[in-house]
Amino acid sequence: MKQKIRKGILTYSALLFPLTFFFMSPYVIIMSAADGIINGSALFFGSLLLFSIIGSRLFCGWLCPGGAIQEQAARSNNKAWNSLWKNRSKYIIWFLWLAFVVFLWMSNRPLAVNFFNMYGLDSHILIIYMAVVTLIYVFALVTGKRGMCHSLCWMAPFMIIGEKCADFLHIPRFRLKAETQNCISCGRCNKQCPMSLDVATMVQTSQMDSNECINCLECVDVCPKQVIGFGIKPKVAPTISSK
Ligand code: SF4
Ligand code: SF4
Structure with missing residues (x-):
């Protein structure tokens, strides 16, 4: 029963992805930072870190639309991916990306907060959306079960840091x-x-x-x-x- 509920929630989350993807986008946060704006995805990533202090990675297993897309891909390729670097590359990507965002924030002070910055479905954003969905699906198809969670996900390190903070602070x-x-x-x-x-x-x-x-x-x-x-x-x- 739990898994039916989980898969139902994941499917619904995937259906809502065209509306929520702005708040999980590694690209929109960069474009916003270049204009001196802390946008919705920045606040969302911070919230994920805080949530994971108690909730660990429940978001990944139960809510993430990217996870839902990959679990669909696993119907075609259900193999485990055994690359040596599969669990490490995401930290390098995450560090470089976050350092660039922080650099842009520092260079464009004073900062403003705009949760809905760039929010909208114009053709430019739709192309990016399609590229992201395709990347997630094809990557998981090639690498195997949740390959992107292991190797590319820019959100996972926030939650892993939250888990480590919780453990450090008991x-x-x-x-x-x-x-x-x-x-x-x-x-x-x-x-x-x-x-x-x-x-x-x-x-x-x-x-x-x-x-x-x-x-x-x-x-x-x-x-x-x-x-x-x-x-x-x-x-x-x-x-x-x-x-
Ligand atoms: S191997 Fe796994 S599934 Fe089998 S009894 Fe042990 S814990 Fe349960
Ligand atoms: S990710 Fe694997 S170990 Fe963790 S709860 Fe799911 S099945 Fe169990």
């Missing part, structure tokens, strides 16, 4: 938990995970936190032994075994 946040002793190593969780994580090993080593986990709860629902649960919890320090 703030409880949404996370998975496991009853390791009940696992029968059937591997269904690995097969089902849209982020291609080795969930079975995460369970068997009691290391349920992963930067790449999008909190979709597919592994929770597919497990025949109800090994995996979830909740809002603080980070548990690893136990040091005595010899």
Whole structure:
């Protein structure tokens, strides 16, 4: 049932994408910054960081229209992408992009806030919209399950930073938990995970936190032994075994 609701929300989010894409656009934020404007996407990215302090990456698993497009692409290519750099490149892209935005803000002070700056569906924006949707779909089609989340997403680092802040400050946040002793190593969780994580090993080593986990709860629902649960919890320090 949870997955039907999740997929329903994702589909609706994808349908609304022509209206919401301005607030997730890495391009509109640059164009706005060049005019000395803090726009809707800047405020949205900041909100994602704040939300993730408690909500981790629930946005990615349950609300992101880009995630919805990629889960459609996974119907054609459901393989895991095993590139060495797949989880690293997004940080480089994110850092360079954000540094450029901050540079533009610093160069164009005083700044103004305009949530709806550039908002509108003219032909110029429609072409960019189509290019973004095509990029997300084709990239996931070529690389495999949620390839763009792993490698290109400019929003994921904001949420990963939010998660790290929560853990550093011992703030409880949404996370998975496991009853390791009940696992029968059937591997269904690995097969089902849209982020291609080795969930079975995460369970068997009691290391349920992963930067790449999008909190979709597919592994929770597919497990025949109800090994995996979830909740809002603080980070548990690893136990040091005595010899
Ligand atoms: S580990 Fe579970 S909750 Fe996390 S992305 Fe994979 S299936 Fe979703
Ligand atoms: S689906 Fe459940 S029982 Fe099977 S490997 Fe994963 S955690 Fe273990």
